[in-house]
Amino acid sequence: MAALFTLNDVSKSFVRGSDTITIFDKLNMQIEAGDFVAIMGPSGSGKTTLLNMLGGVDGPTSGEIDFDGTRIDQLSENQLSRWRADNVGFIFQFYNLMPMLNAARNVELPLLLTSIKGKDRKARVDAALALVGLADRAKHSPNELSGGQQQRVAIARAIVSDPKLLLCDEPTGDLDRATADEILGILQSLNEKFGKTIVMVTHDPQAAKYAKRTLHLDKGAFVEEVAA
Template sequence: MSDALVSLRGVTKSYTRGKETVQVLEALDLDIAQGDFLALMGPSGSGKTTLLNIIGGLDKPSGGEIKVNGERIDTLSSGKLAKWRADHVGFVFQFYNLLPVLSAQRNVELPLLLTKLSASKRKEHAQVALDIVGLKDRAKHKPNELSGGQAQRVAIARALVGDPTLLVCDEPTGDLDRATADEILTLLQELNRTHGKTIIMVTHDPKAAEYATHTLHLDKGRLVESAEAAG
C-alpha cells in the first residue's frame, strides 16, 4: 500500500559465522499502516527480533528497501540512522533497561538529553509521559522502589516522551506475571487507540497478541500467516 507508514520491499538479512552464511530474513515484503498495532509472532530463531531491529533502525538489512514515513532508512549512514532513531522511534524492551541510580522522572527524561529542550521543558515532558502511563505519583521513586509492572510503565513513558513515530516493543511483557502483563498490554492498546501510536510488538504469547490490531507470523525468515486478533 502506498500510504503505509512502514514499507519493506525485498528485505533480506544474513550473518556470516566462520565460513557459513546464516539467512535470517528472506525477501520480505511488509506494509504497516499509520495507527496500526501489529504483533509479530514465531518460533525462536524465526527472525522476529531481527525484523523489529531493522524496522527500528537498530540494525541494517543485507538487501532490500525500507521506508518509514516515506524516508529510506536502509541507505542512511550510521550517524544519520542514530539521529533518525532518536527522532522517530521509542523502544520498549523485556527487561526495562532503567538506570537504577535515577528516579523514574530522570529515567524518562534521558532521551530528551539529545534534544535542545531546556531542563524545565524536559521535566515537563517527562511528567506528561508519566501521567499518560498512570505513574505521575511515582516520579521520584527509583527503579528498586517500583514493582515490575511499574518499572515497565516507566520504560514505556521513556519511549513515549519524544512523541515517536513508532513504538517498537520486544517481548514487553515477557518478564511479568499474567495480571501485570495484561495491565501493560491494556496500556499499549490505549496508546494505540486513544493516542494514535503505531506499535510493533514482538511476542511469543498468544494472549498478548490478542491485544494487537492484527498478528503476523514469521517462520525461518518468511511471513507465513496473518490472522485478525480478537482484541
C-alpha cells in the first residue's frame, strides 16, 4: 500500500515563559492508505498533539508532514481549512455537535464547504445517517440523543463528504463499554468496507484492539508497535 502520511523528522516544542517544552524531537512515521492505527500512551505523551498535526490543526516546529503528495506543514491557514474540508473527517471525544442544529443539519455541515447542491446534500446526509443506523433520528437535536447516538451522528458528519482520512480523538472515551463497542464496530467497518484510513487516539486497550496496529507513544517517541 502507498503511504498516505509521511512524517520526516517532525519536531514540536512550546515556549512557556522562559522554558521550552519539547513534545516531539525528530519523529518519523508512515501511515498507509487504508490503515487503521491506534495511538496509545500515557497523558502528556503527545498523542493529541500528534493527532492535531496530522489534521492540520497544529503545525510542527520543524520537519515535514506529507499527505498524499501535499506538504501540509507548508500550507497557509486558509489552504489548511480547504485541505481539512477535502480530506479529513474528525471525530471528537465529546462529539462536538452543534446543539442548535438537528442531526441532519449537523451531518450536512461539511457539505456546506463543497459545491454540492441542496438536493444532493440531503441524499448524502440521509445515506450517512443510514450508514450509522440513525436514519430515523435525522430531525432530533443532539440533546434528544444518547451519547452513543450523538457519536454516531458525529461519525456520519465525519464521513458525509467522503474524506480519505478519519481522525478520532478518544471516540469512545465518554461512552459505556457496550456503546463503545458499537462505535468501534462502525469505525472498523468504515475501514474495512470503505477503505477509510483511520487514526485513533485512545487510552482504552479494548478500543485499540479494533485497529490494525497500535503505536505506543511515550515522551514524544514511539516505543512499541503492536499489530492486530
